[in-house]
């Protein structure tokens with residue numbers, strides 16, 4: 001059986017709660033602007049956005065929900081100089097850089113520099129071994145991989161086309177492709193797959209590693225595979241863990257290690 005992350009109801013899926021909160025804040029601002037004046041209306045609408053943000057889990061999502069209205073108001077010329085639809089521009093820009101599909105797997109947080117060096121002291125790879133940052137964002141994970149295993153062949157896979165483009169420019173020594181890290185076969189032939197995603201992604205990553213990475217390494221910054229102790233562990237200066245699992249050579253026994261699978 002193949003594991004998949006728990007799927008929230010359609011209306012709870014990102015970024016729908018954020019879009020709904022921004023739309024409500026704008027509706028309130030539009031209704032109040034004539035009677036209460038633009039400043040009071042903006043303050044009350046921002047307050048509504050902040051209250052709705054508190055219903056969201058995680059700092060990142062709260063920041064998006066709370067910040068969406070004031071930012072879009074700012075971008076629209078404080079409601080005075082630009083047409084009302086101008087608030088859609090930042091959203092359109094955001095969606096272009098960071099498409100919906102990527103939001104479900106992870107927010108855009110970078111790997112700190114040298115984050116993998118301590119792990120590399122315990123995990124040796126042969127020269128030319130292929131290592132992949134699955135969801136490579138702006139390339140910080142690729143740089144950490146290069147620092148840790150300088151003789152490896154560094155590859156990156158990123159869903160967002162603009163981010164993949166920027167990363168190719170930032171990391172010309174890496175092979176960066178735009179694509180879905182969950183695509184069938186995307187991890188075959190690799191020695192190591194590095195992930196900095198979400199806790200919910202880890203069971204799915206394990207199942208994929210069992211199928212496509214036998215004998216290789218799955219490395220995760222911060223997030224653990226449920227029910228599976230890591231084979232190696234290192235720590236960042238702030239205490240955040242870097243965890244590594246050696247994938248069993250046999251897919252059948254490998255899948256059986258995950259509870260509920």
Ligand SMILES: C[S@@+](CC[C@H](N)C(=O)[O-])C[C@H]1O[C@@H](n2cnc3c(N)ncnc32)[C@H](O)[C@@H]1O
Pocket residue numbers: 098101102103104105106107108109110111133134135136137138139140141142157158159160163179180181182195196197
């Ligand atoms: C937390 S960031 C990590 C970036 C990079 N790995 C690092 O550590 O610096 C997660 C990245 O994964 C990307 N991503 C999310 N889902 C993806 C998918 N299904 N396929 C490819 N990339 C994905 C996002 O666009 C985002 O850039």
